[in-house]
Amino acid sequence: MTPAPRSPRAAPLRALAPLAAAAALCAFGPSARADECGRPDLLETMPPDGATDVPTDARLQARYAATAEYLGEEVVLEHVGVDERAVDPIFDVNEGLLVVSPPEALVPGDEYVIRWPRLRGLGTATLGRSADVRFVAGALADATAPEFAGLSSVEWDLDRSRDECTDSLQARYVFDLGLSPASDDGGRGSLTLVVFQTRGPGITAPEPFAVRRFPAPGKPLRVERTERDAIGEVCFAAVARDLVGRTSASGSVERCTRTVRPPFFEGCSAAPRGPRPGALVSLVLAGVAALSVGRRRSRAAR
Amino acid sequence: MARHRTPLQHACRAVIPLAIVAAGACGRTDLGPWELAELEPSADAGTLGEDAAADATLPVADATPDAPADAPSPEGGAGGSSGCTPAPEECNGLDDDCNGVVDDGLPAEPCPGGGARYCVAGRLSECPKRCEVCIPGSERVCQVAYCLYWGVQTCSADGRSFGVCREQSPPAQCKQAAKTHERSAELEQCCIDAGYCCRDEYDLDRDGDKSEHLGACEAVTCE
Numbered sequence: 451m452t453p454a455p456r457s458p459r460a461a462p463l464r465a466l467a468p469l470a471a472a473a474a475l476c477a478f479g480p481s482a483r484a485d486e487c488g489r490p491d492l493l494e495t496m497p498p499d500g501a502t503d504v505p506t507d508a509r510l511q512a513r514y515a516a517t518a519e520y521l522g523e524e525v526v527l528e529h530v531g532v533d534e535r536a537v538d539p540i541f542d543v544n545e546g547l548l549v550v551s552p553p554e555a556l557v558p559g560d561e562y563v564i565r566w567p568r569l570r571g572l573g574t575a576t577l578g579r580s581a582d583v584r585f586v587a588g589a590l591a592d593a594t595a596p597e598f599a600g601l602s603s604v605e606w607d608l609d610r611s612r613d614e615c616t617d618s619l620q621a622r623y624v625f626d627l628g629l630s631p632a633s634d635d636g637g638r639g640s641l642t643l644v645v646f647q648t649r650g651p652g653i654t655a656p657e658p659f660a661v662r663r664f665p666a667p668g669k670p671l672r673v674e675r676t677e678r679d680a681i682g683e684v685c686f687a688a689v690a691r692d693l694v695g696r697t698s699a700s701g702s703v704e705r706c707t708r709t710v711r712p713p714f715f716e717g718c719s720a721a722p723r724g725p726r727p728g729a730l731v732s733l734v735l736a737g738v739a740a741l742s743v744g745r746r747r748s749r750a751a752r
Numbered sequence: 753m754a755r756h757r758t759p760l761q762h763a764c765r766a767v768i769p770l771a772i773v774a775a776g777a778c779g780r781t782d783l784g785p786w787e788l789a790e791l792e793p794s795a796d797a798g799t800l801g802e803d804a805a806a807d808a809t810l811p812v813a814d815a816t817p818d819a820p821a822d823a824p825s826p827e828g829g830a831g832g833s834s835g836c837t838p839a840p841e842e843c844n845g846l847d848d849d850c851n852g853v854v855d856d857g858l859p860a861e862p863c864p865g866g867g868a869r870y871c872v873a874g875r876l877s878e879c880p881k882r883c884e885v886c887i888p889g890s891e892r893v894c895q896v897a898y899c900l901y902w903g904v905q906t907c908s909a910d911g912r913s914f915g916v917c918r919e920q921s922p923p924a925q926c927k928q929a930a931k932t933h934e935r936s937a938e939l940e941q942c943c944i945d946a947g948y949c950c951r952d953e954y955d956l957d958r959d960g961d962k963s964e965h966l967g968a969c970e971a972v973t974c975e
Binding site: 543620 | 855856857866878879884916974
């Protein structure tokens with residue numbers, strides 16, 4: 451097929467067409483949102499899968515994403531080799547926790563499986579992830595509050611990464627919070643960490659902003675704040691919470707740091723570590739000059 | 753991390769009073785006012801060159817304003833460490849019961865909707881919130897300054913902020929308002945009347961907050 455002849459004016463217009471189409475797509479097309487955006491997933495459980503020595507009076511908890519909604523989905527607790535029954539959970543919307551208080555005390559040494567459901571989400575038709583969690587009951591009820599001396603350090607950085615919901619770069623101040631050793635008669639692995647920002651822009655009362663399962667020993671907890679919350683002097687504190695709701699007396703231990711607005715002064719670190727290209731060129735030139743002087747001298751000597 | 757610096761960096765910061773010279777030596781000659789402000793020592797920054805301003809990792813006792821001389825101390829409860837008189841523990845940052853632990857044994861206060869308020873840093877904490885700004889992935893209508901004047905913002909995955917306002921075609925019932933009034937309070941009112949969750953750029957509720965949203969925002973707000 452022979453292409454139709456075009457006027458000279460049509461050529462530049464044709465060249466601009468892909469650009470115009472791209473611009474139109476950017477302006478009017480649907481925003482590219484990843485499938486993961488806003489998924490009401492189950493994030494973690496307390497106790498975790500494989501836990502042992504779970505107190506006989508433990509409240510079993512599963513933490514879901516902030517978009518999750520509990521609409522009466524069934525939670526099943528299996529007493530392995532004995533029975534299996536649906537249990538009534540309570541959904542703590544604020545912390546995203548689905549909490550089950552077993553109808554009877556757990557039998558010491560027995561194995562249990564709790565089947566956490568897939569939940570639906572606000573504004574999304576996708577179901578989130580579920581989990582079957584297997585654990586073994588310990589010998590005793592939880593009798594004491596967790597031992598935790600609070601935060602031990604705080605370090606900060608700025609992170610810019612592409613957000614799966616907005617499909618654009620989001621800047622966040624990232625804080626690595628060092629944690630003092632922790633223990634509990636119900637097991638360290640079943641502790642929950644509640645983190646507060648105690649000072650910072652707009653903070654009038656300690657603000658809980660992260661509820662997480664306690665990280666592995668020696669690992670810091672990484673939390674994020676927006677620029678709005680994190681410029682200047684910012685302080686944090688944390689308490690450990692066990693499976694019956696007792697908390698450590700660590701809320702009085704604050705750790706503070708001072709952040710600054712980007713861009714940061716990093717003049718020295720911006721310098722390359724190895725020899726600079728300029729220095730390399732100078733070395734080569736000096737070598738060439740030395741060689742040429744040597745040759746002249748040898749010629750003169752002849 | 754931003755706070756770790758090489759010996760070379762420390763050396764550079766130590767000669768900061770000669771900021772311009774230092775900047776030149778370090779390959780920077782374009783120090784702005786904010787940079788110079790950062791480089792100046794602050795009251796709590798300690799010795800210049802120690803990175804104190806940026807690295808001030810302080811326990812609360814170091815940062816708390818001085819208490820009156822006769823006030824209970826954090827260590828010793830009422831009357832100070834030398835003469836601690838046991839009293840019921842209160843959430844005040846003090847060791848009222850003289851057991852050597854500040855604010856211990858205080859029960860958490862349950863919050864409506866779940867979670868609890870705890871005694872933290874001598875004060876009762878706020879109740880936890882489902883999210884900080886918006887429900888992840890939710891959307892609200894915003895206004896742009898050109899062409900269609902109508903746009904949509906999506907809440908970030910962590911619920912801490914909205915993304916950029918992306919221009920979109922306004923719905924049929926607000927096309928005329930956009931055409932006539934462009935970016936305006938009238939368009940915002942049309943957005944609300946049409947049943948959308950709309951950024952309150954024109955403070956229609958007159959509460960001084962232009963970053964909030966009004967209208968059908970049940971699936972957007974954190975409460």
